[in-house]
Amino acid sequence: MSKNVNKHIRKDTTKNITQSITQKVKEVLHLVWRDVRENKEVILIVALYFFIIGTFFRTSCSLVLTTGYPCPACGMTRAGRSLLAGNFLRAWALHPFIYPVVLLVVVAFVKRYFCKQSLQSLKKWLVILLVFACIFYIYRMYRYFPGEPPISYYRENWLRKIHSFY
8 A cells, every 4th residue: 555655646746746847837938928028129120130131241240241340249149050059169169258148148047037036136247248258359359360250351341332432
């Protein structure tokens, strides 16, 4: 009889855990969907920007497109794609700040949707990350510019085209 009781307890425990996880996933999805609905205009504008820029130009970076010079985040998109493809060394080579950015995004997601906490405490980490990214940018520009992408000059920039008309 003891085996039957233990079996019943394990079955109930598993059922409770499954229900608890299901409930948490529903709560998280509800919050994510609410945030998407509340910010749909911004999401649409950003998506439209990347679609238009990606369709008609070689780059999605507005600074590169305008001036021809790389920005502090240049290489971040390619690093993210490499990271998603499992090519961790290439991601690091393209932009090592992809790792702290991903960590910050994951922490923000967990705080916002699982712990239901404010993201105010992450602002200081974002500022620290931006400061170090700018310092790293200066180093990369000094050491590698003009070199291989992402630290290269984009000759088809708008300022150069405008200047060529005069």
